Amino acid sequence: MHGDGFLVSIRDRFHAFPSKRFWKSLGVLLAFVGPGIITSNVDNDAGGITTYSLAGAHYGLSLLWLLIPITVALIIIQEMGARMGVVSGKGLSDLIRERFGARITFYLMIVLFLTNLGNTVAEFAGLAASMEIFGLSKYLSVTFGAAFVWWLVVKGSYKSVEKVFLTACVFYFSYIISGFTANPDWGEIGRATVTPSLRFDAGYLTMAVGIVGTTIAPWMQFYLQSSVVDKGLQVEDYPYTRLDVVVGSVMVNVVAFFIIMLCAITLYQAGIRVETAKDAALALKPMAGTYCSGLFAFGLLNASLFAASILPLSTAYTICEAFGWESSLNRKFLEAPQFYGLYSIMIILGAGIILLPNVPLIPIMYYTQVVNGLLLPVILIFILLLVNDRKIMGEHTNGTVMNLLSWLTVAVLIVLSMATVLAAVL
Amino acid sequence: MAAEYEPQVFLFLSQILKKKMIDVKGRLLGQILDVVVPLGEPYPPVSGILVKPDRRRAPVIMPWRNLVEVNGCFVVDTGEADTSWEGGTEAEEIWLKESLLDKQIVDTNGAKVRRVNDLQFLMARGGLYLIHVDVGFRGLMRRVGLEEVTDYFLKGLFEYDLPDQFISWQFVQPLFSPDLLRLNVAESRLAQLHPADIADIIEELDIRQRTAVFQSLDVETAAETLEETDPKIQVTLIENMDVEQASDIIEEMSLSDAADLLADLPRGKAEDILEAMEQDFAEDVKELLAHPEETAGGLMTTAYLSFMPQTTVMEALQVVHREAEDLDFVYYLYVVDEEEHLLGLLSLRELLVALPETCLSDLMFRRVVTVELDEDKDSIASDFAKYGIMAIPVVDDQMRLQGVIMFKDLLEVVAPRLGK
Numbered sequence: 001m002h003g004d005g006f007l008v009s010i011r012d013r014f015h016a017f018p019s020k021r022f023w024k025s026l027g028v029l030l031a032f033v034g035p036g037i038i039t040s041n042v043d044n045d046a047g048g049i050t051t052y053s054l055a056g057a058h059y060g061l062s063l064l065w066l067l068i069p070i071t072v073a074l075i076i077i078q079e080m081g082a083r084m085g086v087v088s089g090k091g092l093s094d095l096i097r098e099r100f101g102a103r104i105t106f107y108l109m110i111v112l113f114l115t116n117l118g119n120t121v122a123e124f125a126g127l128a129a130s131m132e133i134f135g136l137s138k139y140l141s142v143t144f145g146a147a148f149v150w151w152l153v154v155k156g157s158y159k160s161v162e163k164v165f166l167t168a169c170v171f172y173f174s175y176i177i178s179g180f181t182a183n184p185d186w187g188e189i190g191r192a193t194v195t196p197s198l199r200f201d202a203g204y205l206t207m208a209v210g211i212v213g214t215t216i217a218p219w220m221q222f223y224l225q226s227s228v229v230d231k232g233l234q235v236e237d238y239p240y241t242r243l244d245v246v247v248g249s250v251m252v253n254v255v256a257f258f259i260i261m262l263c264a265i266t267l268y269q270a271g272i273r274v275e276t277a278k279d280a281a282l283a284l285k286p287m288a289g290t291y292c293s294g295l296f297a298f299g300l301l302n303a304s305l306f307a308a309s310i311l312p313l314s315t316a317y318t319i320c321e322a323f324g325w326e327s328s329l330n331r332k333f334l335e336a337p338q339f340y341g342l343y344s345i346m347i348i349l350g351a352g353i354i355l356l357p358n359v360p361l362i363p364i365m366y367y368t369q370v371v372n373g374l375l376l377p378v379i380l381i382f383i384l385l386l387v388n389d390r391k392i393m394g395e396h397t398n399g400t401v402m403n404l405l406s407w408l409t410v411a412v413l414i415v416l417s418m419a420t421v422l423a424a425v426l
Numbered sequence: 427m428a429a430e431y432e433p434q435v436f437l438f439l440s441q442i443l444k445k446k447m448i449d450v451k452g453r454l455l456g457q458i459l460d461v462v463v464p465l466g467e468p469y470p471p472v473s474g475i476l477v478k479p480d481r482r483r484a485p486v487i488m489p490w491r492n493l494v495e496v497n498g499c500f501v502v503d504t505g506e507a508d509t510s511w512e513g514g515t516e517a518e519e520i521w522l523k524e525s526l527l528d529k530q531i532v533d534t535n536g537a538k539v540r541r542v543n544d545l546q547f548l549m550a551r552g553g554l555y556l557i558h559v560d561v562g563f564r565g566l567m568r569r570v571g572l573e574e575v576t577d578y579f580l581k582g583l584f585e586y587d588l589p590d591q592f593i594s595w596q597f598v599q600p601l602f603s604p605d606l607l608r609l610n611v612a613e614s615r616l617a618q619l620h621p622a623d624i625a626d627i628i629e630e631l632d633i634r635q636r637t638a639v640f641q642s643l644d645v646e647t648a649a650e651t652l653e654e655t656d657p658k659i660q661v662t663l664i665e666n667m668d669v670e671q672a673s674d675i676i677e678e679m680s681l682s683d684a685a686d687l688l689a690d691l692p693r694g695k696a697e698d699i700l701e702a703m704e705q706d707f708a709e710d711v712k713e714l715l716a717h718p719e720e721t722a723g724g725l726m727t728t729a730y731l732s733f734m735p736q737t738t739v740m741e742a743l744q745v746v747h748r749e750a751e752d753l754d755f756v757y758y759l760y761v762v763d764e765e766e767h768l769l770g771l772l773s774l775r776e777l778l779v780a781l782p783e784t785c786l787s788d789l790m791f792r793r794v795v796t797v798e799l800d801e802d803k804d805s806i807a808s809d810f811a812k813y814g815i816m817a818i819p820v821v822d823d824q825m826r827l828q829g830v831i832m833f834k835d836l837l838e839v840v841a842p843r844l845g846k
Contacts, residue, residue, distance in 0.1 A: 089632030098528050102543065102569035232662055234633065323566060324530070324541020 034166060035227035036082060036241065038310075039220050040074070040248030041169045044255050045307035046126020046277070047119065047365070048214045049300055052256050053280040055207050056263025057272065061192035062199065064260055066208055067253045070215050073409045074249040077380070080387045080398070080406060081221045082245050085228030086238045087396045092225045092379075093322035095386050109319050111375050113342075116219050116315040118368025120350030123311060125361055126304030128354055129278035133297040139355060146351035149309045153343075165310070171302040172255045178284075178295035179258035184265050193257070206423050209416050210369075215252065216413060218375045221383060223314040226321070235396070262296070312346030373417040380410045435549035437496070438560070439522055440569050442547075447477050447488065447500045458500065459485055460523040463556050468596055471553040473519070475500070496549060522556070526600060530635070531559060534615040535597035537623035539630045544568055546592060559598050562591025601635050621647055625654035628663075637666045649678030652687070661690050664699075673702035680754040681707075682727040682835050685714035714829070720839055722806055723799040726820045726829030729754040732762050735769055735787035739780045746774070755832050757816055761790045766826040768819060770794060796821045799828060806831060807840045 055063045081092065088095060097105040124142050131141035153161060199205075224245075233241055263280055266287045274280045277300050285293040316339050320327030326336035333340045353359055384406060388397045398406060439461070447455045456479040463470035471490070478485040488502055495501040520526065526542050533540050543565030546558035560568075567576045567588075580586045599615040616624060616639065624643070628636050628651065640663050643651060652660055652675060664672050664687065676684045676699060688696045688711060700708045710728050717723025730753060733742055742759060750756045759777060761769045770790030780789055796819050797806055809818055810833055820829045 089634055089636075094632075097541070101528060102566060103571065106566070106570045229632065232633070232658060234662065234665075324539075324543075324561065 034244065035085075035224055035231060036078065036244035036246070036248035037169055037251065038165045038227065038248070039078070039224040040245075040252040041172060041255075042223070042307045042310045043215060043217065043220055043252050044172065044303055045119070045123055045214075046129075046300065046304040047122045048256070049126070049259060049303055050277040051207075051210050051214045052259040053263045053274065053277045055211055056260035057267040057274050057280060059204060059207060060264040060268040061189060061261070062197050062204075063208060063211065064189070064193045064257065064264075065196045066211055067257055067260075068193070070212060070256075071249055071253040073212075073413065074216060074252070075246055076402075076406050076409050077216060077221070077383070077413075078224055078245045078249060079242060080383055081225045082228050082241050083238065083396060084383070084387055084393065085225040086233050086235055086241055087394065088392050089229055091229055091318065091321045092222045092383070092386075093318045095392060096382055097322045099386060099389065099392070100382065105322050108375075108378065109322055111371060112218065112222070113315060113319065115368055115371040115375055116311050117346060117349060118364060118371065119217070119219065120308060120311045120346055121353050121361075121364055122368065123304045123308035124351045124354045126277065126300055127308060129276060130281075130297050130301035130304060133278055133281050133293075133300075142351050142354050145305060145308065146347050148305070149312070150347060152309055153313055161309075165306065168302055168306040169251075172251075172299065174295040174299040174302070175255050175258045175262070178292045178299070179262045181289060181292045181295075182262055182266055182287075184261060189261055189265075205419075209419050209423065211256075212413070212416050213369065213372060213376075213420050215256070216376070217372060218379045219311065219314055219318075221379055222318040223310065226314070226317055262292075308347075308350065312343050312350065315346055316340075316343040370421050373420040376417045377410075377414040380413060384410060435496075437547045437549060437554065438565075438568065439527060439545040439547070442500075443523060445500060447475070447502065450494065450501060450503050455479065455488075455502070456486075460521050461554075462487075462519050462521050464519045466518070469548075469555045469557050470595075471555050472547070476521070490554070496554065520600065526559075530601055530631070531593075532599040532601060532616065532627055532639075533561070533593045533597055534599055534618050535593065537619055537627065539627055540593065556595050558592035558594060560590065560592055562589070564588045564590050601631070601639070616642065617644070617647065621650035622654045624651045625656075629656055629659055633662065636663065641667070641671075645674050646678055648675045652676075653679055653683045657686065657690055660687050664691060665695060669695075669698045669702050673699045677703055677707050680727060681710055681714060681729045682725065682754065682832070685711050685724075686719065689715055689719060717799060720803050721799065722797045722801040722818075722820045722831060723828070725803065725806070725831045725835050725839060727754040727832065727835070728829045730758075730760065730817075730830040731756060732760040732766075732827060733786055735761050735763070735785065735790070737761075737786045738782065739777055739784050739786070739789070740782040742777055742786060743782075746777070755817055755830055758830070759786070760819060760827055760830070761786050762827050768794060768796065768821055768825055768827040771819070794819060796825070797831070798823065803836065803839050806836055810836060 084090075084092070084095065090098075093105070093109070096108065124145065127145045128138035128142050132138060152164060228241060262284070263274075267274060267280065267283055270287060272283050274283055278297075281293050281297040281300065284296055317327050319325075319342055320336070320339045323338075325338040327339040353364070354361075384398075384403075386392060387406075388403065390397060442461060443458055445458050447458055449455055456477040458475055459478050460476040461472045462474045462476070464473055473490050475488045475490065475493075476485050477488050492502040493500065494503045522545055526545065528542060530539055530541055532538070540559075540561040542559050542561065544560035545556060546560055547554045548557045549555075564573065564576075567573045577588060580588055597615065616627075619627070624639075624647070628639055631639060636659070640648060640651070652663065655663070664676075667675075676687065679687070684707075688699065691699070700711065703711075713728060714724070714726070717726075719725075731742075731746065731749070733745070746756060746759075757774050758771050759774065760771050763769060769787070770792040771794050772786065772790045776789055795809060795813050795815065797809060799820060799822060801820075806818060816833055818831045819827055820831060822828055
């Protein structure tokens, strides 16, 4: 019955304002969506888009089916995080610290910092690559990008930043549009999506694991839960949050679907080998037209900038929360030195590494993947332990079915992330 | 009688946990899991130790009085566990690892929410007294097991001695249990804080702690705290309360703040609260609610002083004396005729220094700066800046006085991020 009462209250709020307050009322309604959709979309970052492009270009439509199980896994994992945020009112690192103690948390945060730093480097690399397609030097684009990210977060309030982020989510449609401009054969694509096919060659399996790994990353669990908490969502609002998570998870995979599909029906069929998302965008130009290629590059730019804004911020919040340091954008630098320090280091190193001449990008990406793969199982197991802790969750722990599903999902993900680690090390 | 020399030893909780406990014959009794202290004393002594014998057996509680030695390892004179331990309620005793270590507390001296990295005890007179909460980086490193490494590193490289950051136990308000907060209302250390500081703290806590802290405050402090809290959080706090309590607290708030809060609440809840309130207060609030929030009508309060022109200074002073406590604004007195037309104003200072028999009409200042009900916040702000006044009266198109805007309330609208 909570839901009903809630709907009534929403309706009342609409009535409470005359028409000129329409936008404010819409804001109230929108107040309950956001965290899930934003988190999922950040997930389609530069690394994600690269992986999807390569998957389509190298293996055609044969990996498309994988997106359906990934969507299910993403929903299962993210739902638990959002639920923990709503019920406990605490962030994930907060809960981990309180439940598992200082030592584990300390080492976990160091690892999280390193992997997020690696990811941030990847985002700035994506930014540089996308602007190079438009003919802009990386020295210009990365410097401006870093300054923009800094300005947005330090000068903006949480609300305005969230609006910018939600707008950025809309730009992911550029991939969907570019998918349509290529005139795909929908029948064949539909068949490929619902028919699981498995090939046992190393490249294919590595690519499959890569797609899973780039979609389900450790940092997003922290980010999602914190933004749910930050919004002050309550248990009564939870059905809306769950919807938000589901919509976000589906959306991210729809975008992934269009990228794989686009590269499959153009590059794969023409037999063009590409190694990066930038190659893919450039190769699309003669085959699918300037618009399509431009849209593709623009999507990469948007995704990189979007994720580059969120990753450093999320990292700083997560770490400060775990150690009980002041963490708020509303404080001055000297009042929250650790927070601003971590945030600055992430951006300066993230952007700075890209600007170094002859930077070994490929090894950096590899090791980031390895650390990601090592961290994910730990985080997932912690999540499962926490979500089943009655002291924290009360009556909102997992049910039997949910536990079965989630342990199964986590087991599969752990096997896959271990495979990523092995593949990268060997 | 000569004072007996007794060495004073400091111990950290992290140095106690997981240590072995043996009896006088050297037999291993188990590993220390947790220690308990009674609440209510300024520096509470450890009263019991939770010991886990081995993997299969359940932990047992050893009373502190059985302990004969603490240096190095913990020795008890008998391995008898205290099976009669009654286990006081959460309001009477506190298990330190379970409820404090790694958790959040409020430092009521610095008015901040901190996280507990370690706890420090003083060994004196045969007892182990909890004296400090360690919230510093050094405490964190001690927990991680890298205290010496960190010291060596910082000393060697930067000539820097990492300081301890302790909070005296007297200034610590634990947050672990809502019950504790509720039962301890009388001695809650939060009451020592300024309501604006409590508001800052509340904004930093999670939803459960927020509600618990808020409900532990007395009605007056709660109202003042609520006035200083972010509007979104105000709403969640009130929504989590029953109507009776909520209306009691809102009645204590200033009229304009109360109206703003009620406007933000869902309509059903707001109506219930209005119903439960005192009649006059509810009427006044409803009147204010009719105006859009960011115009003069929405910013003003109706709890001010107004007098007829023929009132004498003596009479006016008596009214001020009687009513000032319930009013939002007393520094200006407004003079109006029978139909509430605004004639002039005088300040409280002028009233205090005037002769008792003088009529207000002889003292009042006639060229009053006013704004109309639908004036927007920016032009009101420029009036404040231009005339350097503390409040502006709001009038309708007939020059009838409707309310007064205080500078404080305008500031919250034009510069919402200041002071938050």
